Amino acid sequence: MQTATSLQKPEAMIFDMDGTLFKTETALLPAYHKMFDVLRAEGLYEGETPPERLILGSLGMLLEEIWKIVIPDADEKLRNRANDLLLELQLEVLKGGEALLYPDVKETLEKLRERGVRLFVASNGLEGYVKGVSAALGIEKLFESQYSAGEYRTATKVLLVEMLLKTHGVQSAWMVGDRSSDVQAGRGNELGVIGCAYADFGANHELEDADVLITEFSQLIELYDNAPSA
Secondary structure: OOHHHOOOOOOOEEEEEEOOOEOOOHHHHHHHHHHHHHHOOOOOOOOOOOOOOHHOOHHHHHHHHHHHHOOOOHHHHHHHHHHHHHHHHHHHHOOOOOEEEOOOOHHHHHHHHHHOOOEEEEEOOHHHHHHHHHHHOOOOOOOOOEEHHHOOOOOOOOHHHHHHHHHHHHEEEEEEOOOHHHHHHHOOOOEEEEEEEOOOOOOOOHHHHOOOOEEOOHHHEEEEEEEEOO
């Protein structure tokens, strides 16, 4: 792992949503259990709700990959209904005020904006979910744009971030995230990579190739302030 001083001060920072900005389980788990109750009531699913660890361990993947792990025998009708229900139910939890950002996320984003850093989101989630989370938690106006695989139909986060960089003319950036897909998106686009090691899900080895690991979101300020200008 490289030292923080090897990273140059970036023009922009690109953030993953789940496990990076948003404490996902605070909305996901209540919605997850209710989703299976509804699926059973509709006759689309039988049996017990799959263990929480399956969906928590799949966060950061595309939804189609998540369902292959959580409900591997599901047909297209069930997967499509699960997509719609999970989004709807998570947004309900968000509106109820029970979902949480990680500590100091909003304050840190505001400080980065004050320093002139351009802020973006790049997530493998659905458009309605990603934008719904940022709107409900009061951070949407801090971002220049929010990119989701659901909106742009990209097969990988590498391609999603590539699209973002080209569209917005970003010349230098740090990719900030908690999963291997974030590391790959950064490496695939020759960006600095900050690994967020504070989420309760994901495996530590996924962040081995990050330039720097942070254990608190607020550490981004010190990293940015101490990084040399390009």
